Amino acid sequence: MLALENITLHLGDRELLDGVSTFINPGERIGLVGPNGAGKSTLLKIIMGIQECDEGSVALSNEESLGYLPQDGVDPDFTLTVIEEVESAFAELFELEMKVKTVQEKLAEVDHDSKEYEQLMERYGKLQTELESSGLYGLRAEVEKVLMGLGFSEEDFHRSTSEFSGGWLMRIALAKLLLKRPTYLLLDEPTNHLDIESLQWMENFLNSYEGAVVVVSHDKAFLDTITNRTLALRSGEISDYAGNYSFYEKKWEEEKELLLNAKKNQEKKIQQTQEFIDRFRYKASKASQVQSRVKQLEKMDRIELEEEQSKVSFRFPEPPRSGQVVIKLENLHKSYDDTQVFEGIDYEIERGDKIAVVGPNGAGKSTLIRILAGMEPHQKGERIEGHNVTVNYFAQHQADELNPKKDALETLKEAGSDAKESRLRTILGCFLFQGDDVFKKVKVLSGGEKSRLALAKMLLSPANLLIFDEPTNHLDMSSKNILQQAIQQYEGTVVIVSHDRDFLDPIVDKVLDVQPGYIKTYLGNVSYYLTRKREEAEAESEKPSPQKETKEDNQLSRKEQRRIEAERRNELNRQTKPIRKKVEALEKEIEEKELRKAEIEEEMTKPDFYDDAENVKKFSLEYDQLKADLTDHYSKWEEYQSRIEAIEAEMTVDS
Incomplete structure (x- = not known):
């Protein structure tokens, strides 16, 4: 678990982050949202250790890793090609491959009956096993798949990174990061340099990603597609919402309405208290009561509402009429x-x-x-x-x-x-x-x-x-x-x-x-x-191949097809497994909540139910919460099913 404890940061006399505490579990999909200047990018930098904070700490176990994509400012090696730059993220694997080759060369030079040969063989076996389990042999194919998903063509792979614009360099940095598969993936505005096609590819990739994803983005559709939890930064504080951006947006509107009513009530109370103080300030018999109310005002935690910028609007100037x-x-x-x-x-x-x-x-x-x-x-x-x-x-x-x-x-x-x-x-x-x-x-x-x-x-x-x-x-x-x-x-x-x-x-x-x-x-x-x-795309994939095959070719292709089918099934299972787990957990929660909802409905049908006002209030609140939770759960269930269908459809097209 990634834990943030009491993160506090001042910018001059402004408290940008005021005791921010939260946690992120492996596998979660989190949208970090808030107005510009709220401190979202700064918080990501603090998690990464790039930015120091005035107080607080970030805790991460030694077995877990962090990966970070900044908004801009990536610095690739301009002497490398695109594919070399991406593979440089796996330098330790290529070093392992070189060690294996070095041992192989020594084995060819050493007497096969010597003790040294025996020791080298033992070392070679260990290194070879480590290399085979490292995934290096499938790395190049995976690198090419990710680069193509992000919009690079095969011709681009061997072009120098110096030939690409800043937006494409950000894509190279993103490819390196996605391939590293850290436990916690922190993305700051990752969609700014993507087109719609590569954006859809990345959504599918992140939906099947086994690690946690924390993303700062102003792309609502992107957030709704990949996230199931929202952390909102406002006025230095963080709030946690158990849903995607649309869910957060709805809840925040409800909260603002409650805050507005609370503020009105507080202002009314402040006015009444102040009127009492002003009226009896100089009356000796009321001195203690006046002092008591003065202290009340001083201790009162005033409710502050953010300036409602969203209410501001403007219209374009009336344009002159053009031809048809x-x-x-x-x-x-x-x-x-x-x-x-x-x-x-x-x-x-x-x-x-x-x-x-x-x-x-x-x-x-x-x-x-x-x-x-x-x-x-x-x-x-x-x-x-x-x-x-x-x-x-x-x-x-x-x-x-x-x-x-x-x-x-x-x-x-x-x-x-x-x-x-x-x-x-x-x-x-x-x-x-x-x-x-x-x-x-x-x-x-x-x-x-x-x-x-x-x-x-x-x-x-x-x-x-x-x-x-x-x-x-x-x-x-x-x-x-x-x-x-x-x-x-x-x-x-x-x-x-x-x-x-x-x-x-x-x-x-x-x-x-x-x-x-x-x-x-x-x-x-x-x-x-x-x-x-x-x-x-689906219609195109269903068209029969125009090529004619010989009997031998057919036999070979059937064998090859079976191998490809098996690989596809394994890959499909790998990509959909984490989502299916979430579906199973969600279905269990839905079943429990539906059962509880039915129990309350049964209680409500009893003749004496409405005799106890406190009981009615308690059950009504729980009932409303259950309905809201079930609506959210069913929405998530549909979203997860859509993700699985999208992955299956993509793999069907790919195959």
Whole structure:
């Protein structure tokens, strides 16, 4: 068990972490959530020993191991290829292989009848047994499988790591970490650099992972898919919820309602107490009572509520009306040197379209939307802009174009909007610039802060075609909700590259799938697109092979098929076993709770049940809790079954 005890950390006069204590059991799936700046990344660093805390301790047994993926800042060896860099995580295994080879060489040189030969043979046997049980012989296949799952092609394996961008280097670091299989896997925003296809692969991988997973993410769909427990950091304290992010979200809303009512009652009591003090402060006969109430106020633990940023909203400026056809691409060709990206594609965007652009990294999504935005040249074909079209384009690199000498508020004032300063401050608040943060100069902002400021600046321009490239990467849940609602209400045309399904689904009505060599449109949201892709893959896998085989080939293939089937069954059992264990435990709990629920219902039917008010209250509370628990348990049961079915489906396709 990984145990955190009284973790406390001050940043200046602010208490970032205030006596945080919790535990993590092997095999748990935990989402670590909270607003930006709550200390989530810091807590992971403290667990890893990268960051010191003022007080407290982290306990871990010697048999258990930690693995950590930071948000950024990975530092690979640029003299190595991709596959060499990933395999460097297993240096001790390759050293073991070298020891075996060294002993083999010595055995060839030593007299077979000598004592030394006998000792070498004994050492060789031990080393060989250790090597065989180490998993080294299957490591290369596993490395390639993980790299391909994360979006690398076979051609990429032998390219130098120096040829890859920061996002791809993060994927290499992630591959190393997943292959090491630590007891506790700590992931800080692992989805930021993944496309939808590699994101789905990683969800399947983590769902069958035997160790514990603790993940910081603002991707609600990802959290809901892989987690079954949520730790929420708020105002320096941590709260524990026995469910995924959606479960936590519901419970937290209920808790906030209770807190709000408690705060109102407390404020009423404070007011009454203060009125008593003010009324009788100078009356000698009431002096002791006044002092008593003064002490009550001093000792009272005041209920504080977080500022409700999620209630803040804004709308895009009313866009000028464009023609029916907004952008049209005809026979478009695009290449970089000898690399052909698009060859003769046709595509048309109509007024009011809300389009998600998806597909594997490297297929050309960002290139396509830069062409649509008129910011990327092409070699052949036409980009035809419709009547009265005005384009506003957001990409991560636009953060670098902000004036470093201006502060955040001045940056928005210069965006060409006549909005009042109070309105600009509200918009900045939506994107996590609170209080005096609006006066911070651009030059001192972090990469994420610059990206959010560039996004806020873009939203002030009244364009009728908005094009976004990964707009949610540096936004917390609240900011994403605000942006999502604004885009839903926007009457213009929108094109978005994003891997965040929960963000996209309520917005888009079309999905443009960009694959190497072709593009294809799906009419529906991203969930519909993923379902159709899965159905297409299944239909493709069921097609009979066109190859003709000889009798000998058939006999050989049947033997080989039996071996493959056995391996598949073993692998399927290995991946689904931990989930099936959870299903069995859950079914037992459901049975017990259903039994208890039936007992209470029987009690409720008795004529004298409602005679005892205290008893009614007690049983009613237990009954409501049982119903809530059963709803949650059945939801988890369905989720686990879906995971098993997804793994089975994936392995069926693979086979």
